[in-house]
Amino acid sequence: MTEEFKLEVVNPEKSFLLKEDVTEVVVPAFEGEMGILKDHISIISFLKPGIIKVYSKSGEEKYYVEDGIIEFKNNNLSILTSSIFSVKDIEKNKIDEMLKVAEKESAKDNISDQAKFLIDQKIEVLRSIN
């Protein structure tokens, strides 16, 4: 019995990542981090800013996402997101830039609590990978 399942990450422009041999994926779901193993029950959830960790034979990979939807069905995990970067390849000044924008957004006082929560989350994650 293999413990592997299929992962597909798509963004609006293209299919970002396709892996057949994933053993575990940890996603930053809206209500907390969620680990997904093989034969997980079918689930739909959406993401908050955070790090997706992908474990496979070839090791661990990390991706930063800002939002997205995940769907797990029949050992197929699909992640739909409009903003995803590989943590390894992302340039430092790009993170700085995103941090600046997020901090400016967070300083505004006319945003809703939920939006503020999401932005603070984003700042925290960006700082942690910086």
Next chain:
Amino acid sequence: MASLDDLKKRIASVKSTQKITKAMKMVAAAKLKRAQDSAEKGRPYSEKMNNIILNLSEGISDKENAPKLLSGTGKDKIHLCVVMTSDRGLCGGFNSNIIKKAKNYFSKLSREGKELKIITVGSKGNDQLKRIFGDKIIENISFKNSKNANFFDAEKVSKIIIEKFQKEEFDICTIFFNQFKNVITQIPQAQQIVPLKTETDDKEKSEDNYEFEPDEDEILTNLLPKNISTQIFKAMLENSASEQGARMSAMDNATRNAGEMVDKLTIEYNRSRQAAITKELIEIISGAESL
């Protein structure tokens, strides 16, 4: 009859026009390849999104209190039409086909006594519509500066739509765009995006029970605006592929027509040159005879 010099000039001018149309055809062909690629690559995202929404809307517990973007306002009074065209001309019937389709729809609406609001995306559509429906156009968006269709632009459009929906400025929203079938055929499409029409394809329908986290309603509220961006992005991709395809075949025709014209003019030129020579010969011979 035109003089030899005139004909020569005309041939040269047609030839240079042909050069331009040929170059435009080449450029369009190269761009078409790219646009087609990105349209194909963008497809999985919108398909998956559609599937998830379908599953969600079936699983929703309380249909009465479903998000407005899914169920609609319950009225059918004000229609918002988003007409998506290109920013550049010289692409055959591309823009006029969309406009024709949209105008038909508009007149149907006005016959039924509905109120109409128009958003135009792309300057060509705005140019053609403002003469008749100028007072109905509430917004004109143009992405002249973006090289390719990108998601960021699509989000801008959808933000405007959602804002207007939340202010209850319209009940039903339809987008008009060209669907890319192949290089010579583009089909103008009208697609309703608000309230969302869930097409229930029997084969796609899954009997799976999903677990939702958080609950369906909350996911739907977050997902529906994203779906609008996705649909608009899809329309933009289809449109840009169609535009290049239409331009390519239009320029191909133009090049061929120019070639035919050059041939015809050349024959005429040769004939008149021959006629002039014959005339001169006759003059010389008859002059010699009279001596």
